Amino acid sequence: MTYRLLIGQRSYSSWSLRGYLCFALFDIPVTLEEAVIYSPDFAAQVRAFGGGSSVPAVATENGTILRDSLSIAWHLSEAFPRHGLLPRDDAARAEAQNLIAEMHAGFGALRNACPMNLRTAWADFVPSDAVMADLACLEARLGAALEKSGGPFLFGAPTVADAFYAPVAIRIAGYGLPVSARLRAYVNVILALPAIQEWREAGLAQDEEVSVYDMAPLERRRFPQQI
Ligand SMILES: N[C@@H](CCC(=O)N[C@@H](CS)C(=O)NCC(=O)O)C(=O)O
Structure with missing residues (x-):
């Protein structure tokens, strides 16, 4: 028996990616199951798993359900205290928790204007x-x-903070958002992670295009390996 993680389409579901990275970055074994966001079956798929109304959701080894990325991160950091999900140093740990909470609750303008899309990048996006x-x-x-x-x-x-900010790094790359050299270097570290590359490849192979994420009239361009 191991953890089971219900995810949405890898190309689009930023919260699923966060949940997945909470396992993958720390070598915590997990079995993936899939639901299709924006499909008529989505609600039933999440219900059948035992989740709430969204992905990700996790079933623990004893069948307890975690139905939010934050509770997944919280649970795993307590269940695997030696896997380094949070920094050991007290001040760094508190700041990581701040960043995780701020990501979970905030950055709404960026998240709404620039939906995560690992299938394509977009040219000439003008940030508000x-x-x-x-x-x-x-x-x-x-x-x-x-x-x-x-x-x-x-x-x-x-740490889990990187799991939570990885979709932001993907958005910066995909929309060509203007950032400093320091942030660009961080984006490149995230893009180069094997877990991100494998996730993207799997999404490219199996996801169908979802029109909700189409940014037309912006033109598509190849999603960058590095920025
Ligand atoms: N607060 C939730 C947000 C999860 C979320 O909004 N997931 C999206 C996919 S990225 C979803 O399931 N959307 C479908 C829906 O809400 O019907 C979490 O952190 O897990």
Whole structure:
């Protein structure tokens, strides 16, 4: 028996990716199951798993259900205290928790304007003032963590904070968002992760295009390996 994780389409489901990385970055075994967001069967698929109304959801080894990315992260960091899901140092740990909470609750303008899409990048996206404000906040928060830790991840080695900010890195790459050299280097660290590359390849192989994520009239371009 092992954990079971219900995900949506890998190309699009940013919260599923966060949930997945909470396992993959720390070598915690998990079996993936799939639901199709924006399909008529989605609600029934999540219900059949025992979830709430969204993905990701996790069934633990004893059948307990975690139905939100934050509760998944919280549960795993308690269940695997030696796997480094959170930094050991008290101050760094508190800041990682701050960043995770802020990602879970915030950055709405960026998330709404730039849906995660690992199938394609978009040319000539013009960020609104609200998106620029989110980017400025990211520069401050992630920049401070990277400066303090020395990188390459937010707290040196990968933590749940990187799992939570990975979809933001993908959005920065996919929409060509203007960021500092420091943030660009961090985006490249995330894009190069084997877990991200495998996730993207699997999504490209099996997901169908979902029209909701089409950014027309913006033109498509190849999703970058690095920025
Ligand atoms: N707060 C939730 C958000 C999950 C979420 O919104 N997931 C999206 C996919 S990325 C979803 O399931 N959308 C379908 C729906 O809500 O009907 C979490 O952190 O897990």
